[in-house]
Every structure is written in structure tokens, then in C-alpha cells.
Amino acid sequence: MASGQKVMNAIRVLEFGGPEVLRFQHDVPIPEAKDNQILIKVHACGVNPVETYIRSGTYSRVPTLPYTPGSDVAGVVEALGRGVDGFKKGDRVFTTKTITGGYAEYTVASVHTVFPLPETLSFSQGAALGIPYFTAFRALFHKAQARPGETVLVHGASGGVGIATCQIARAYGLKVLGTAGTDQGRKVVLKSGAHKIFNHREAGYVDRIQKYVGENGVNVIIEMVSNVNLHNDLHLLSYGGRVIIVGSRGPIEINPRDTMKKEISIIGMSLYSSSKEDFMETLSALLAGIESGWLQPVIGSHYLLENAAKAHEDIIKSAGAAGKMVLLMA
Ligand code: NAP
Numbered sequence: 001m002a003s004g005q006k007v008m009n010a011i012r013v014l015e016f017g018g019p020e021v022l023r024f025q026h027d028v029p030i031p032e033a034k035d036n037q038i039l040i041k042v043h044a045c046g047v048n049p050v051e052t053y054i055r056s057g058t059y060s061r062v063p064t065l066p067y068t069p070g071s072d073v074a075g076v077v078e079a080l081g082r083g084v085d086g087f088k089k090g091d092r093v094f095t096t097k098t099i100t101g102g103y104a105e106y107t108v109a110s111v112h113t114v115f116p117l118p119e120t121l122s123f124s125q126g127a128a129l130g131i132p133y134f135t136a137f138r139a140l141f142h143k144a145q146a147r148p149g150e151t152v153l154v155h156g157a158s159g160g161v162g163i164a165t166c167q168i169a170r171a172y173g174l175k176v177l178g179t180a181g182t183d184q185g186r187k188v189v190l191k192s193g194a195h196k197i198f199n200h201r202e203a204g205y206v207d208r209i210q211k212y213v214g215e216n217g218v219n220v221i222i223e224m225v226s227n228v229n230l231h232n233d234l235h236l237l238s239y240g241g242r243v244i245i246v247g248s249r250g251p252i253e254i255n256p257r258d259t260m261k262k263e264i265s266i267i268g269m270s271l272y273s274s275s276k277e278d279f280m281e282t283l284s285a286l287l288a289g290i291e292s293g294w295l296q297p298v299i300g301s302h303y304l305l306e307n308a309a310k311a312h313e314d315i316i317k318s319a320g321a322a323g324k325m326v327l328l329m330a
Contacts, residue, residue, distance in 0.1 A: 031107070133286050135161050234254060
């Protein structure tokens with residue numbers, strides 16, 4: 001490190017493995033904003049399950065070691081690289097991607113992934129926008145082609161993506177059913193726009209959903225735990241129903257025949273496959289949601305940066321989600 005180089009606290013991953021490979025370091029050089037980049041003083045960074053898969057080294061995207069995880073930060077502009085217009089030092093911003101990693105006191109992001117964070121949202125809420133809300137919008141509209149008046153089941157509605165899905169679906173005129181495993185999670189889901197909530201840890205809950213929706217079934221299922229639920233989903237769907245595979249952590253046996261009579265579609269989705277047009281369309285919708293107030297990220301748990309390893313442990317072995325998990329820098 002050059003003498004006089006300013007340093008910061010940051011999480012560094014030097015080798016792939018369990019949560020313990022997230023090392024809290026005090027002497028990581030503060031990155032510099034190059035052309036068309038912005039240096040952000042990070043206040044909060046969202047923790048997403050994908051960051052645990054990447055950390056384990058078994059995910060389809062393998063970063064070069066060492067690296068700092070984290071894409072969804074909220075903070076203030078610290079410095080501007082050459083060619084950046086429209087931002088000034090001190091502006092509140094959020095990101096959908098970073099270049100140097102968000103689990104850190106400072107991060108550099110490309111200008112086209114940095115957006116103004118309105119005063120109406122806290123830094124923690126700003127850190128809950130990127131992956132969860134962009135995923136929810138893609139699942140509902142780019143993949144399921146959901147339409148106002150349809151019924152959507154958000155199967156796993158109490159976490160980051162689930163709450164985002166409930167808020168967006170409600171704002172766009174769908175009838176929203178959600179599931180959650182705890183009382184607190186169920187309260188949050190109802191406050192986030194669900195018309196009706198079910199407990200996915202309770203025996204017989206699938207029958208209760210079936211009874212509630214009747215013969216017509218559910219038009220769309222946004223599925224967070226496909227490896228557990230896909231078989232049941234096929235029975236809950238209506239004629240022409242679509243199930244969107246957002247999350248899956250293993251295999252499941254289904255009978256393909258269950259898709260035939262009702263001409264059901266099982267559709268995989270990956271946020272990383274979004275085109276630039278998809279991204280811009282989603283961004284416009286979400287910024288409008290922030291402006292008009294229906295988009296209100298709910299924060300479930302906060303961890304200090306130094307406890308990132310514990311956050312990674314807890315997001316996978318969750319006792320029950322009730323909003324988004326966020327890291328705070330101080
Ligand atoms: P999260 O905040 O950890 O939430 C997980 C959710 O799953 C909670 O609502 C949890 O409910 C629920 N759940 C647990 N067991 C369930 C069951 N048996 N049936 C239905 N739901 C159940 O995670 P997230 O950020 O919302 O992400 C959700 C999933 O989507 C993860 O697997 C993630 O990797 C994936 N994802 C995929 C993409 C993509 O591009 N495809 C993008 C983002 C996320 P309780 O805690 O209340 O039990």
C-alpha cells in the first residue's frame with residue numbers, strides 16, 4: 001500500500017467457503033472514482049442470499065479473489081470521477097451494482113448504476129431496493145406477464161424479494177396472496193399490500209389456499225422456495241397459470257402431466273439476464289413507486305459491518321424473515 005493512502009473498514013473474501021471467510025479488515029485502501037464513476041460513503045448495504053452462494057464459490061458467477069461482496073448500497077456521494085454530471089458531493093444515493101463491493105465504508109460505482117435517494121427513504125431502505133425490487137418487477141411483469149385483476153401468490157412473501165413483490169403487485173392492481181412462517185412476518189406482509197396471508201409452516205396451508213381461491217386457482221405464483229413447493233404450486237395454478245422460479249436450493253420431483261390440462265408454464269428467471277431495456281423500464285416503474293409513496297422497503301434486521309459473517313449465517317438458516325436484512329457501517 002502506498003504511504004499516505006487512506007484506508008477504511010471493509011469485508012474481504014480471500015478464499016471461498018463458509019461465512020467465516022468474510023474477513024473484517026481495517027486497512028483496506030479507499031478506492032478511487034475513475035472516469036464516469038462515483039465514490040460513495042456507504043451508510044447501509046443490503047445482504048442478499050446470492051452473496052452467500054457467490055462467497056461459497058459454487059455459484060455460476062465466480063469473482064476474482066480477493067473481493068468485497070455487496071451490490072445494493074445507500075449512502076452519500078464522496079467524490080466524482082471525470083465525466084460525471086448530475087451528482088455533487090453530499091448527495092444521497094443508492095446503487096444497483098458496485099465495482100469495488102458494498103460491504104465497506106466506501107465503494108465505487110459506475111454512474112449509470114447510481115440513483116438519487118429521496119429524503120422519504122432512509123439509508124437502510126435505500127439499501128433494500130436493488131436486487132429485491134428489480135427481481136420482483138422482473139418476475140411479475142417481464143416473466144409472468146401479470147395483468148391487473150389477476151391473482152398472484154407470493155410464496156415466501158416475508159423476505160426482501162417477497163415484500164417487494166407484494167408492494168408492486170398491489171400497486172398494479174393484482175389480488176395478492178402471501179405466505180410467511182412467523183407472526184411478525186405475516187404482519188409485515190399484510191402491511192405490504194397482501195390481501196390475504198397464509199402460514200407456510202402450518203400443515204394443510206396449501207389446502208387452505210386452494211379453498212380460498214376456489215375453482216379458479218391462482219394465475220401467477222412467484223416462488224422463492226421452488227425445491228419445496230413446485231409440486232403443490234402446479235395444483236394451485238389456474239388454467240394458463242404461470243409459476244416463476246425465483247429461488248431454489250435443490251431438486252424436487254414433479255409430475256409434468258400436472259402442467260398439461262391447465263397449460264401451465266414453469267418459468268425460470270435470473271435478474272442477471274435482464275436487458276438494458278428491461279432494467280430501464282423497471283427503474284422507471286420503481287422510481288415512480290418511490291415518488292408516489294407505495295414503494296416502502298421494510299427492514300427486518302440490521303447488522304454492523306463487522307458482523308457480516310453472522311448475517312450470512314442467519315439469512316440462510318433463517319428463524320423467520322420480516323423484511324430485508326441490511327448491514328450498517330456504523
Ligand atoms: P430472504 O429475505 O431470505 O427471504 C426468504 C423467504 O423465503 C422468506 O419469506 C421465508 O419465509 C420464505 N420461505 C422459507 N421457507 C419457505 C417455504 N417452505 N415456502 C415458502 N417460502 C418459504 O430472501 P430473498 O432475498 O427474499 O430471496 C428469496 C429467494 O430468491 C432466495 O432463494 C434468493 O436466492 C432468490 N433470488 C433469486 C433471484 C433471481 O434472479 N432468480 C434474485 C433475488 C433473489 P419465513 O422466513 O417467513 O419462513
